[in-house]
Amino acid sequence: MATIELVNLTKRYRQGPHTITALDGVDLRIESGDFVSIVGRSGSGKTTLLDLTGLLLRPSSGTVLLDGAETAGLSDGRRADLRGRRLGFIFQEYNLLPALNVLENVTLACRYAGLDRREGRQRARQLLDLVGLAERLNHGPDQLSGGQQQRVAIARALVNRPALVLADEPTGAVDTQTADELLGLMRRLNREEGVTFVVVTHDLDLAGRTDRMVRLQDGVVVSDERLNAA
Numbered sequence: 001m002a003t004i005e006l007v008n009l010t011k012r013y014r015q016g017p018h019t020i021t022a023l024d025g026v027d028l029r030i031e032s033g034d035f036v037s038i039v040g041r042s043g044s045g046k047t048t049l050l051d052l053t054g055l056l057l058r059p060s061s062g063t064v065l066l067d068g069a070e071t072a073g074l075s076d077g078r079r080a081d082l083r084g085r086r087l088g089f090i091f092q093e094y095n096l097l098p099a100l101n102v103l104e105n106v107t108l109a110c111r112y113a114g115l116d117r118r119e120g121r122q123r124a125r126q127l128l129d130l131v132g133l134a135e136r137l138n139h140g141p142d143q144l145s146g147g148q149q150q151r152v153a154i155a156r157a158l159v160n161r162p163a164l165v166l167a168d169e170p171t172g173a174v175d176t177q178t179a180d181e182l183l184g185l186m187r188r189l190n191r192e193e194g195v196t197f198v199v200v201t202h203d204l205d206l207a208g209r210t211d212r213m214v215r216l217q218d219g220v221v222v223s224d225e226r227l228n229a230a
């Protein structure tokens, strides 16, 4: 069972003569199967926390343990390798390749994840079916709604059967109803497929539907609640 552990994690940014402490001594342990939301005001450190957890950024001090193993001492290449094998990412902008259709976008990610052509196409179809896009395989991203594009991005995040999927404001660019549906999809993938999610959101209603809400304020975890999601 995979776990991610953040230990006394601090991130400072230098801005000319000033130093901004974006994250200040955060301890957090995320278990396999968790469905966690990270909330907090703009500038509270949510993206910084997510990017450190996803090994996209290096901490100023403290460490990230993946399955108990230290990641601080790893080279950039090893960290990229771990990201590719163990983690999935979803962002507010869907970042689909505009020249490729839906199936090709996900198949390409399967190729990057090391599946051969045949396996890749199979896995991509299966994932697109799972996110409700089986009827849209040949559409280009520009022929899809924002919600549908995000579903493609969600399918793409799952190609490597990640231990953990990190989502930064995944519903930030869609209307409330679509946001609701996307959260519902992630909820279902968590329950039925056992996908572990950490979701950054401004939306407290959405956060209330996860199993655990972590609140950041000025780079510090000020609350960490288990919710009784129905």
Ligand SMILES: Nc1ncnc2c1ncn2[C@@H]1O[C@H](COP(=O)(O)OP(=O)(O)OP(=O)(O)O)[C@@H](O)[C@H]1O
Pocket (backbone or CB within 6 Å): 013, 014, 015, 020, 021, 022, 040, 041, 042, 043, 044, 045, 046, 047, 048, 049
């Ligand atoms: N590359 C950077 N250089 C300098 N300061 C940064 C950098 N990235 C973030 N910060 C600062 O660190 C703090 C936390 O930023 P972060 O992006 O993590 O906040 P956030 O909670 O994700 O905000 P938002 O809700 O607006 O996305 C902010 O004060 C921000 O200005």
Ligand SMILES: [Mg+2]
Pocket (backbone or CB within 6 Å): 046, 047, 048
């Ligand atoms: Mg942010």
